[in-house]
Amino acid sequence: MADIDIRQVAKRFGSHQALHAVDLTVADGEFVVLLGASGSGKTTLLRIIAGLETASEGTVSIGGRRVDDLPPRRRGIAMVFQNYAVFPHMTVFDNIGFGLAMQKMPAAEIERKVRRVAGMLHIEELLKRYSGQLSGGQRQRVAVARALAVEPAVLLMDEPLSNLDALLRLEMRAELKGVLQESRTTTIYVTHDQVEAMSLADRIAVMHEGRIVQAAPAPEVYHHPATRFVGGFIGNPPMNFLPASREGEGARVAGHLFRDAPASGGALAFGIRPEDLAPAGEGFAGRVKVVEPLGPHQLVTMDLAGHLFRAVLDNDLAVRPGETLVLAPRPGRARWFDADSGASLAEITQPEPVTGA
Amino acid sequence: MQRLLSSQKVLPYLLILPASLFLAAFFFVPFVQVVLEAFTSDEGFTLAHFRTMADDWKFMPALSNTLGLALVVVPIQITLALVMASLVTRLRRGRDVVLYVFTIPLGISDLAAGLIWFALLEQNGFLNSILYGLGVIPGPQNLLDYRNTAGLFVAVVVAEVWRATAIVLVILVAGLGLIPKEYDEAAEVFGAGPLKRFFLITLPLLRPSLQTALILRTILAFEVFAVVAVLAGNNLPVLMGETYSWQFDLQDHKVASAYAIVILAISLAFTVFFLWALHDRTREAAA
Structure with missing residues (x-):
């Protein structure tokens, strides 16, 4: 077990800057998810922590020890690869025991540890098989078991669920969470799937164009996006954004006047999550374009002063395309951003307590 | 239609x-x-032609020389090619140039390769000139003396290794390129140093390419002919040389055909052996 301290880590591939001076600290036993689209630099950062890639600048410390000049095998890490990298010419047993065998552990000890992690991941009956005889989900379990078997100080996972089909991914996600909670290993987990990130992470670090734009617990990232990018990236459907014009102390958004808007900064942009809207007598009035029933809710897309505007509403509300609908933000849920920089500004009403921080 | x-x-x-x-x-x-x-x-x-072949005094030397050459040349070539392929794939820059240079001998026919090495090794050849010029030897040495069978054998081994290692190299470089790099990275993360990674991960995963290279090189090694003919003439009889000799010098194509059948049988036996020995057993149903 160990904490991780990443300071000012930058990475250039030729003229391409993959990472810009990234800072991140991960506490002992914490589960941090690096979340971002492809090309955001999340995998590069993970590979630098693993030692499979060298940083152009900056330092990485694991357990208080600088590891920049250490090869991967001396960093006390274990890794689960996106394609699992389960050695095809070895049995499942030899795969799981590979790291232990490299440490020259006695055979009886290896046997005991392999059986323990195989039990944790329910693959005891597969120990004699080869990778070619396993399904994708089973191979995934072997890769996780191999990583846990060495009882690493830090566990690194690179999109471990992305090659599984949807149903299996859901199942493995829950199981992974249970197994990792039990082991309390410091974990950094890379994914582009926000649902995966929310469900697993103690803390999500959202990456965009080689920078960490926000690192916070999932509810905070969701309710208080640090930038307009985070608001648009997290949440499905994404946050609605509308241009705002200042009027005295307040601001007018699509015809609706908010009495007090953040005083600081220049031009404003308004943001509201589709699920934070409710029908009201006064508010945003728009023409309904599409109604999509989603089971427990319905997704309503409307045209609001030339902008597409989405709302997730209760099923019992009868809405038909072509009608005019008036919606207002739930109290405390409106968000304001600097229209130029995209940075978040203070909330219009009293801020809610930040949960889970 | x-x-x-x-x-x-x-x-x-x-x-x-x-x-x-x-x-x-x-x-x-x-x-x-x-x-x-x-x-x-x-x-x-x-079976009279086979009897004629076997009764000839050159048959046993030809058989043992051919097998001996194959058993010495092929392992050297595989080892050298593995080292060269590992070096080439590790290069970040100039990889293609190095590969082209390594494979130049592939473009030279075996007869020409034999002549090149003859020019190097003969009494008035480059090697003698250099050694004499450096004062290492008092005068020209006959390196390809017909009485020195071992010397001739070594000369043929050197020329064959120079000539045909590149084909193994090309196959192995292609094979290395097919191994996903994550296997090597996983082994590195889980504690294997460079040598362990090579012997525990790369080599076993290279098995299909090794199998191809072994079969191809072994079959070609049993057909060794022109290099031997140039460097050793009749003093180092080999099966292919004897086939030629019976067909054209002695005009007995019946015995020449018998030789051809023997070469085919040996090649077939080794091919079957390599296919069996390097067969992928990991995909068979679990016990």
Whole structure:
């Protein structure tokens, strides 16, 4: 077990800057998810922590020890690869025991540890098989078991669920969470799937164009996006954004006047999550374009002063395309951003307590 | 015709028909002829030609020299090619240039390769000139002395290694390129140093390419001829040389055919052995 301290880590591939001076600290036993689209630099950062890639600048410390000049095998890490990298010419047993065998552990000890992690991941009956005889989900379990078997100080996972089909991914996600909670290993987990990130992470670090734009617990990232990018990236459907014009102390958004808007900064942009809207007598009035029933809710897309505007509403509300609908933000849920920089500004009403921080 | 062409059952056979006809005309027919030549005389089936072949005093030396050359040359080539392939794939820059330089001998025919090494090793050759110029030797040495069979053997081994290692290299470089780099990275993360990674991960995963290279090189090693003819003449008899000799010098194509059958049998035996020994057993149903 160990904490991780990443300071000012930058990475250039030729003229391409993959990472810009990234800072991140991960506490002992914490589960941090690096979340971002492809090309955001999340995998590069993970590979630098693993030692499979060298940083152009900056330092990485694991357990208080600088590891920049250490090869991967001396960093006390274990890794689960996106394609699992389960050695095809070895049995499942030899795969799981590979790291232990490299440490020259006695055979009886290896046997005991392999059986323990195989039990944790329910693959005891597969120990004699080869990778070619396993399904994708089973191979995934072997890769996780191999990583846990060495009882690493830090566990690194690179999109471990992305090659599984949807149903299996859901199942493995829950199981992974249970197994990792039990082991309390410091974990950094890379994914582009926000649902995966929310469900697993103690803390999500959202990456965009080689920078960490926000690192916070999932509810905070969701309710208080640090930038307009985070608001648009997290949440499905994404946050609605509308241009705002200042009027005295307040601001007018699509015809609706908010009495007090953040005083600081220049031009404003308004943001509201589709699920934070409710029908009201006064508010945003728009023409309904599409109604999509989603089971427990319905997704309503409307045209609001030339902008597409989405709302997730209760099923019992009868809405038909072509009608005019008036919606207002739930109290405390409106968000304001600097229209130029995209940075978040203070909330219009009293801020809610930040949960889970 | 249209229906015949579009039929999924017939079309594949139609497509391989030209190649099959070509093989039948230029490979299978001569092959049958050679077999008939080797096993028949005017009175019908006979093993007399094989007896003639085996009774010749050069047969045993030819057989042992050929096997000996293959057993020495092929392992050296595989080892060298593995080292070279590992070096080439590790290069970040100039990889293609190095690979082209390494494979230059591939573009040279075996006869020309034999002549090059003859020019190097003969009494008035480059090696003698250099050694004499450096004062290492008092005068020209006969490195290819017909009385020194071991020396001739070594000369042929060196020339063959120089000439044909590149084909193994090309196969292994291609094979290394097919191994996903994550296997090596996983081994590195889980504690394996460079040597362990090579022997525990890379080498086993390279097995299909090694199998191809071994079969190809071993078969070609049993057909060694021109290099031996140039460097050692008749002083180092090999099977292919004897086949040539019976066919053209002694004008006995029956015994020459018998030699050809022996070479075929040895090649076939080794091919079957390599296919069996390096067979992928990891995909068979679990016990």
